[in-house]
Amino acid sequence: MKVLIITQYFWPENFRINDLAEGLRDRGHQVSVLTGKPNYPSGKYFSGYGFFKRNKDSYKDLTVIRVPVIPRGPGTALRLVLNYLSFAAFASLLAPLRCREKVDVIFVFEPSPVTVGLPALVLKKIHRAPILFWVQDLWPESLSATNMVRSAWILRQVKRLVRYIYAGCDRILVQSRAFVEPIQRLGVDARKIEYFPNSAEELYRPVSPLPGTAECATLPEGFRVMFAGNIGAAQDFETILAAAEKLKSCADIHWVVLGDGRMAGWVKKEVSRRGLNGTVYLLGHHPLETMPRFFALADVMLVTLRRDPIFSLTIPSKVQSYLACARPIVAALDGEGARIIREAGAGVAVPAQDADRLAEAVLGLYRMPKAEREAMGASGRAYYLANFERSLLLDRLDGWLRALNKEAGTCAS
Secondary structure, three states, rough: OOOEEEEOOOOOOOHHHHHHHHHHHOOOOOEEEEEEEOOOOOOOOOOOOOOOOOOOOOOOOOEEEEEEOOOOOOOHHHHHHHHHHHHHHHHHHHHHHOOOOOEEEEEEEOOOOHHHHHOOOOOOHOOOOEEEEEEEEOHHHHHOOOOOOOHHHHHHHHHHHHHHHOOOOOOEEOOOOHHHHHHHOOOOOOEEEEEEEOOOOOOOOOOOOOOOOHHHHHHOOEEEEEEOOOOOOOOOOOHHHHHHHHHHOOEEEEEEOOOOOHHHHHHHHHHHHHHOOOOOEEEEEEOOOHHHHHHOOOOOOEEEOOOOOOOHHOOOHHHHHHHHOOOOOOEEEEEEHHHHHHHHOOOOEOOOOOOOOOOHHHHHHOOOOOOHHHHHHHHHHHHHHHHHHHHHHHHHHHHHHHHHHHHHHHHHH
């Protein structure tokens, strides 16, 4: 079966869709990808790419078709809007020319923006192929929750656009069960919605911490609280830094941040302003394949989200990565993410934006015997294998794709 994946982000950018595309290829599908020119998270084109440079790639036997985008730049609201709209516009205009080969199913990956669905609707009319749309972020709620858009009028227009895109999709997948009700309120039939959580790449698995490695050399000695992922407004670094400040007198506790994002500059300045240079370590972006080795060197893994009704509905994808690597978790977030961590017995979850409770939780884990923390990690790994394991979820997706293709063929005949 010929599957076209539409995603604004793809290799060499690190997103889960890279691994999912490989998984579908391994299940016998002929997979092609329509995407933009890579510029995440730095905001600049990756080396070798440009507005007019490198319109086609090959990645692990996958055909990658690229359209121009305006880079994200420093991450201001205006540049993000231009980045989002440029992909939607250029993909909608150029896809009919560059994606001429008939496809059977269109799969859309939407971690933001929802406008990635517009070129899918264009190609659906051309190829008469059904659309399976995987929702990672709820729009327009995500725009208001991150303060990216405050105008009620603009949010209403975005809501109308989301309703239009969802109406054109044949199946909508949601990464959290809590997404179902908000999507139904947009007029989507419940029978079109399926729960499809994030998994983690196969490389995310327990590994033994090895002294003398490059990863070990970059880390401070002591008790390591490690955050890995996007440094953005949603991740609530204000609470992380406030908790670190409260535990500053405990010199053995260190907060390690792996990643980059639009708030990285602010975090760096705040670390310096608060005198946390010997407490909080900003190590920047590291290759995906190094993550399990870094995780193995952490005492606990950290996940946070701002307090907002929309964020209480989501499950940060880093949770699955942490669970897969059998690492204990400390979290400051509400709703679904906290529920998963507690249900898995994988760690401690406190309310979002509560720096006092986060500091208390970290201190409690620091004082806890290592064997108890490791038992939390093992419990989380078992939960991951039962609920989020990669092949389990890929089989489920493969079944939906084949069913949609069959339905489309039946309707056509």
